[in-house]
Structures are given as C-alpha cells and as structure tokens.
Amino acid sequence: MxxxxxxxxxxxxxxxxxxxxxxxxxxxxxxxxxxxxxxxxxxxxxxxxxxxxxxxxxxxxxxxxxxxxxxxxxxxxxxxxxxxxxxxxxxxxxxxxxxxxxxxxxxxxxxxxxxxxxxxxxxxxxxxxxxxxxxxxxxxxxxRAAAKAPAKRAAAGGRARPAAAAPEPEPALPEEVQAVLAALPELRAGSKLELRVAAERLRGAGLLAKSGASTKLFKKHPALFALTPDKQPNKVQYRGARGA
CATH class of the missing domain: 3.40.50.1010 (5'-nuclease)
Incomplete structure (x- = not known):
C-alpha cells in the first residue's frame, strides 16, 4: 500500500x-x-x-x-x-x-x-x-440493508414481529485463513482475485514473505481456496463464500 x-x-x-x-x-x-x-x-x-x-x-x-x-x-x-x-x-x-x-x-x-x-x-x-x-x-x-434493520412493531398491538432466522455460522477457520480473508475481503464475498494482486496485499499485511509465492499459501488450505486454471493458476477464489 x-x-x-x-x-x-x-x-x-x-x-x-x-x-x-x-x-x-x-x-x-x-x-x-x-x-x-x-x-x-x-x-x-x-x-x-x-x-x-x-x-x-x-x-x-x-x-x-x-x-x-x-x-x-x-x-x-x-x-x-x-x-x-x-x-x-x-x-x-x-x-x-x-x-x-x-x-x-x-x-x-x-x-x-x-x-x-x-x-x-x-x-x-x-x-x-x-x-x-x-x-x-x-x-x-x-x-443486506434489510438484515441490519431492527424488527418493526405492529401498529395496533405493539408486539414485535418475529425476526428472520439468523444464518448458520461458518465453521471455525484457522487463524491463518481468517487473516487472509481479512486482507482480501472480496474473497469472502465470493469474488475471484488475481494472484498478483493477492500477493501484493498479503505482503503488505505481513502474511507473505517478499519472495514468497501466494499459491503455496493457498495450497495449504485446498478445501477453502480454489486456484484457477489448474495448470498455470492466476486467480484464487474462496470456496467457503456463501452462495459461491
């Protein structure tokens, strides 16, 4: 940065x-x-x-x-x-x-x-x-905006409408994965990110050595990160993104 x-x-x-x-x-x-x-x-x-x-x-x-x-x-x-x-x-x-x-x-x-x-x-x-x-x-x-809104009260009885059921929480993630997602928030949203951009920002966040390869970091968690294309990957996507 x-x-x-x-x-x-x-x-x-x-x-x-x-x-x-x-x-x-x-x-x-x-x-x-x-x-x-x-x-x-x-x-x-x-x-x-x-x-x-x-x-x-x-x-x-x-x-x-x-x-x-x-x-x-x-x-x-x-x-x-x-x-x-x-x-x-x-x-x-x-x-x-x-x-x-x-x-x-x-x-x-x-x-x-x-x-x-x-x-x-x-x-x-x-x-x-x-x-x-x-x-x-x-x-x-x-x-997203609706999810933030408080439950409305009925005009006559003053009784709060039942709130929608909260989504199930994600399973606990390794600390390293949580740090990666914090540095690359668009991955959690389901977007694909170019590996060169990911590497720059991971280095800036202190998660990747200056000469380190981001692919090695993502390959440590194959169940959570997908690299595409298979032979010469240039993009990464988070598998755990909701709706991805």
Whole structure:
C-alpha cells in the first residue's frame, strides 16, 4: 500500500447498486490507503436515493440533468479528463459495468495513470475487462440493508414481529485463513482475485514473505481456496463464500 499515491474514484452510480458502491469504496481504501477524489455521476433521482450513502463515504454527487441514454457516461468521461489534467492522479478507479468506457480508459492511461475498474457481478461483459490495468467484479449482496434493520412493531398491538432466522455460522477457520480473508475481503464475498494482486496485499499485511509465492499459501488450505486454471493458476477464489 502506497499512501503517497493520488487516487481518484469515479462512480457510475446509475449502473451499479448502492451495496457495490459501498464495497468499492472500502476496497479502494484498503488497497491504496486513501481516496483523494470521490465522485458519483447520476440522475437527480439516484442522487436522492443514495444521499445517505454519499454523505457517509464523503462522495461528491455530480447530478446529470441532461436527457439521453449515455448522458451520465459522457459527463463522467468529460470530468475524468478534466480532473486528470488538473489533479495528476496516479490511479483512477472507475466503478461501472458499462463497456462504453474503453476509449476513456485508454486515454487516461496515455496520460500516465493506472486505470482500474470495478463492476457489478453478473452485469459486466468479459470484453470490457481486459482494457483496464486491473478489473474486479463485486457481488450485489441482496437483503443486506434489510438484515441490519431492527424488527418493526405492529401498529395496533405493539408486539414485535418475529425476526428472520439468523444464518448458520461458518465453521471455525484457522487463524491463518481468517487473516487472509481479512486482507482480501472480496474473497469472502465470493469474488475471484488475481494472484498478483493477492500477493501484493498479503505482503503488505505481513502474511507473505517478499519472495514468497501466494499459491503455496493457498495450497495449504485446498478445501477453502480454489486456484484457477489448474495448470498455470492466476486467480484464487474462496470456496467457503456463501452462495459461491
């Protein structure tokens, strides 16, 4: 993790869910240490819907009042170029599953930026991922907000409605596995992670020696971590992720 890097996070808030936005902010902060520019591009309706989320994470909403199918995408692209010229960031992270941003990604890289992408699992086409220096899909965790809400009382009797049954807890995990999942939270969420990214972050967390191979660490727990493809693995996935 290099806290001296300047990082911009640009979110296509009309394209991904609020839960994915929240996960994206946490992931970028965890990987880069700080986010210097945080902007979300959306319609006025989306801005109202996400206002609490934007306040919580200090995201500046850029409201698009223009009509047209791609008007929000264009607003994000124009602003990205202006910001890169003015702020000279080291890393630009675009949160969107839209493949239309490929020309923007190429132009930002020409300006000297590393360009990373975050999409919503199930919405991103495979052809839009290779253009980024790194790309990851995050799952939309349905019902997450509802699970946090307290049980409501009936208007007449004042009797609390029965809460939904809590999910069964995961079996106790080895301390080493718990530490790995803490350093790589997207694995617990069910996402696949590139081994080179995993290795960098495991070294940063002190879980992997400078010359150590992440594959050896994951192979110590074959029941919990899957390496793909079999012959020359370049990605890892947590087998214990719920719903994976």
């Amino acid at each position: 290099n806290s001296n890097k300047r990082v911009m996070l640009l979110i296509d808030a009309d394209n991904v869910s609020a839960d994915v936005i929240e996960q994206a902010v946490d992931r970028v902060k965890g990987e880069h240490g700080a986010i210097h520019v945080r902007r979300a591009y959306c319609t006025a309706e989306s801005a109202v819907t996400h206002i609490k989320l934007f306040k919580t994470h200090s995201i500046r909403p850029i409201v698009n009042l223009s009509s047209g199918k791609n008007s929000t995408d264009i607003a994000l692209a124009v602003d990205a170029i202006d910001l890169v010229l003015a702020e000279r960031p080291d890393v630009v992270v675009i949160v969107s599953s839209d493949s239309d941003f490929a020309p923007l990604v190429i132009r930002l890289r020409e300006k000297g930026c590393r360009v990373e992408g975050i999409g919503q699992q199930g919405k991103t086409g495979d052809d839009s991922k290779p253009v980024y220096d790194d790309f990851i899909d995050l799952p939309h965790r349905k019902g």
